[in-house]
Amino acid sequence: MEKTKKFLLTEKELPTKWYNIVADMSTKPLPMLHPGTKQAIKVEDLYPLFAKDLAEQEMNQTDEWIDIPEEVREKLKIYRPTPLVRAYNLEKALDTPAHIYFKNESVSPVGSHKLNSALAQAYYCKKEGTTNITTETGAGQWGTALSFAAKAFGLELAVYMVKISYEQKPYRRSLMQTWGAQVIASPSMSTKAGRKIITEHPNYQGSLGTAISEAIELAMSTPNCKYTLGSVLNHVSLHQTIIGLEAEKQMEMAGEYPDVVIGCFGGGSNFSGISFPFMRHNIKEGKKTRFVAAEPASCPKLTRGKFEYDFGDEAGYTPLLPMFTLGHNFAPANIHAGGLRYHGAGTIVSQLMKDGLMEAVDIEQLDSFKAGVLFAQTEGIVPAPESAHAIAAAINEALECKKNGTKKTILFNLSGHGLVDMTAYDQYLAGDLVNHSLSNEDIEKNVKQLEHLV
Ligand SMILES: *Cc1c(COP(=O)(O)O)cnc(C)c1O
Numbered sequence: 134m135e136k137t138k139k140f141l142l143t144e145k146e147l148p149t150k151w152y153n154i155v156a157d158m159s160t161k162p163l164p165m166l167h168p169g170t171k172q173a174i175k176v177e178d179l180y181p182l183f184a185k186d187l188a189e190q191e192m193n194q195t196d197e198w199i200d201i202p203e204e205v206r207e208k209l210k211i212y213r214p215t216p217l218v219r220a221y222n223l224e225k226a227l228d229t230p231a232h233i234y235f236k237n238e239s240v241s242p243v244g245s246h247k248l249n250s251a252l253a254q255a256y257y258c259k260k261e262g263t264t265n266i267t268t269e270t271g272a273g274q275w276g277t278a279l280s281f282a283a284k285a286f287g288l289e290l291a292v293y294m295v296k297i298s299y300e301q302k303p304y305r306r307s308l309m310q311t312w313g314a315q316v317i318a319s320p321s322m323s324t325k326a327g328r329k330i331i332t333e334h335p336n337y338q339g340s341l342g343t344a345i346s347e348a349i350e351l352a353m354s355t356p357n358c359k360y361t362l363g364s365v366l367n368h369v370s371l372h373q374t375i376i377g378l379e380a381e382k383q384m385e386m387a388g389e390y391p392d393v394v395i396g397c398f399g400g401g402s403n404f405s406g407i408s409f410p411f412m413r414h415n416i417k418e419g420k421k422t423r424f425v426a427a428e429p430a431s432c433p434k435l436t437r438g439k440f441e442y443d444f445g446d447e448a449g450y451t452p453l454l455p456m457f458t459l460g461h462n463f464a465p466a467n468i469h470a471g472g473l474r475y476h477g478a479g480t481i482v483s484q485l486m487k488d489g490l491m492e493a494v495d496i497e498q499l500d501s502f503k504a505g506v507l508f509a510q511t512e513g514i515v516p517a518p519e520s521a522h523a524i525a526a527a528i529n530e531a532l533e534c535k536k537n538g539t540k541k542t543i544l545f546n547l548s549g550h551g552l553v554d555m556t557a558y559d560q561y562l563a564g565d566l567v568n569h570s571l572s573n574e575d576i577e578k579n580v581k582q583l584e585h586l587v
Pocket of ligand 1: 245246247274275363364365397398399400401402403404472473517519520548549550
């Protein structure tokens with residue numbers, strides 16, 4: 134019988150609602166705290182920084198389903214629904230009895246899943262009369278996505294880009310500029326937070342935490358300007374559930390249901406997106422699917438961090454978030470998976486982790502690239518270095534199946550392609566990349582500083 138490789142939905146089948154897992158969680162995430170008063174944040178406290186609708190989604194613990202506005206669905210249709218693909222060639226190369234499926238988010242025009250939330254956020258900002266938005270970007274994926282989304286909804290955008298990526302990944306900067314955004318290397322001299330860091334550490338290569346501080350400061354000091362964030366927050370995970378909702382229908386078309394769902398993990402948005410719609414069946418119907426977050430060994434907040442209240446940024450401008458964290462002062466090694474270099478995990482995912490509803494593995498840099506190259510050579514797509522972590526975890530699961538002779542169905546999210554990350558592949562192929570080990574003392578040092586925060 135002829136095998137089906139791709140499972141495709143029509144535009145009419147594009148989901149009309151996002152799934153809010155918090156409504157179904159028996160233990161709700163702890164509240165965000167105001168950094169000054171240490172009191173639980175109220176939704177109004179978020180209005181100065183975020184669009185109102187987004188602030189409300191952030192705090193929504195009751196509505197299981199939230200409508201996707203028609204204007205957002207129109208733009209999503211530029212690239213959605215995305216394909217679900219059976220990775221027959223990868224299975225063959227691994228000689229595994231496992232069935233491996235991946236959801237291909239790399240087909241978005243910006244090359245990653247990030248556009249799913251960027252379009253929604255730009256829409257809600259525009260709807261309430263905002264003219265300017267700011268953000269930070271690590272590897273450049275979020276900034277790239279938001280640049281197109283800002284243009285699509287007629288907003289001006291300023292992006293603070295982590296300095297190391299600004300230099301290592303000039304093409305993402307070009308993409309952002311092509312879509313009309315203003316891009317600033319962070320730390321920069323344009324904000325108090327940036328100036329302080331440059332003065333103390335002149336050679337600092339930047340981090341997402343620093344860039345967040347700068348973008349927030351600009352938003353707070355500019356009229357009609359809102360801040361947006363591409364990961365970590367609840368509303369971002371909400372928008373990304375469109376990935377898993379489509380995948381759920383597509384797995385049904387394939388006549389299978391996943392035993393394991395895997396996503397790479399930076400702040401948790403693409404992992405949440407592929408996982409939460411399936412996790413709802415674990416919560417409500419007692420299904421036993423495993424959910425595995427794949428994080429870099431050099432930034433292991435879920436596997437080696439601590440569950441504590443911590444700031445989302447280095448300067449301490451954000452609310453205190455209850456999360457698995459390595460401490461907001463943690464400076465991760467300069468690995469190429471820039472989108473995974475963040476010190477903490479989103480509050481929903483952190484609570485799910487604490488309650489044993491999901492698990493995490495850490496992946497060494499060299500193993501991620503080895504997996505990325507095998508995937509490119511079998512399935513044809515060069516994955517983003519971030520996504521390669523999910524592939525490595527999927528391969529480990531598939532090899533485990535081979536060893537035990539078990540036939541599992543594995544689903545992972547291909548969060549993006551790596552065509553703008555070829556310098557990283559060049560270095561890997563030349564043998565110039567290394568693993569970065571992290572001692573317990575390195576972790577303890579930063580996590581200890583959190584004890585007096587709350
Ligand atoms: C940003 C990014 C990630 C990490 O962010 P999450 O919020 O954890 O999903 C992963 N993959 C790609 C391609 C990215 O751009």
